[in-house]
Amino acid sequence: MEHINVKSLVFEYPGEKELSFADFSLNAGENLLISGNSGSGKTTLLHLMAGLLTPEKGSVCYTGKDISIMDPGELDRFRGEHIGMIFQKHYFINGISVLENLKAARRFAGNKNGHAWLTTLMEQLEITHLTHKKPHQLSEGEQQRFSIARALANEPGWVLADEPTSSIDDRRCEQFVKLINQSLSDKKTSWIIATHDQRLKQYFNNIYPL
Ligand code: ADP
Ligand code: MG
Numbered sequence: 001m002e003h004i005n006v007k008s009l010v011f012e013y014p015g016e017k018e019l020s021f022a023d024f025s026l027n028a029g030e031n032l033l034i035s036g037n038s039g040s041g042k043t044t045l046l047h048l049m050a051g052l053l054t055p056e057k058g059s060v061c062y063t064g065k066d067i068s069i070m071d072p073g074e075l076d077r078f079r080g081e082h083i084g085m086i087f088q089k090h091y092f093i094n095g096i097s098v099l100e101n102l103k104a105a106r107r108f109a110g111n112k113n114g115h116a117w118l119t120t121l122m123e124q125l126e127i128t129h130l131t132h133k134k135p136h137q138l139s140e141g142e143q144q145r146f147s148i149a150r151a152l153a154n155e156p157g158w159v160l161a162d163e164p165t166s167s168i169d170d171r172r173c174e175q176f177v178k179l180i181n182q183s184l185s186d187k188k189t190s191w192i193i194a195t196h197d198q199r200l201k202q203y204f205n206n207i208y209p210l
Contacts, residue, residue, distance in 0.1 A: 009058035036210030042194035084151030109154035
């Protein structure tokens with residue numbers, strides 16, 4: 001079975017005290033909530049899991065594959081195919097529309113088709129009316145929903161989400177939780193969510209405290 005294994009992970013920003021993370025593993029078909037106060041290391045852990053930071057010690061393995069020993073090209077392809085990311089700061093391709101951004105995310109995964117899936121996603125996240133807008137024309141909350149759509153565009157096995165609900169109201173927060181559960185059952189997407197949003201805690205039984 002597909003799984004993630006995080007082991008003996010240690011990271012140090014230059015001149016800062018060392019951050020170490022308790023071991024954990026996660027099987028496909030399970031979600032995980034990484035919870036902790038601001039500054040506890042949630043973003044750092046997600047960036048280590050995405051291979052955007054390299055650990056001092058320890059490893060992050062996806063079904064036995066250690067991402068720290070992949071070369072940059074291999075890591076890019078691996079991310080494009082298997083991982084969706086929702087960052088605290090959003091990184092979109094600004095010159096092209098919302099829809100073109102979603103299509104680009106699918107192309108990185110080698111999927112040229114799948115327009116129906118993108119249409120469904122945009123409907124579920126209530127961004128259909130924004131299809132032809134450019135990312136910078138979206139409000140903070142719209143950008144966050146767009147960011148969630150983009151992370152799911154390539155139908156990844158894993159989504160790494162950093163504070164995905166920080167700009168989302170209560171009603172849309174509940175819809176988001178529904179989407180999480182639906183994508184787990186329909187698309188076999190497992191979610192790893194780092195958050196200090198107390199609203200999310202009630203929906204998860206698998207919690208990793210930092
Ligand atoms: P969280 O996401 O839980 O708020 P972070 O992972 O962002 O926590 O930060 C963990 C710790 O590392 C904090 O003490 C923070 O100040 C520090 N830190 C984060 N990013 C940097 C950086 N680029 N340079 C130096 N220290 C950093
Ligand atoms: Mg953070």
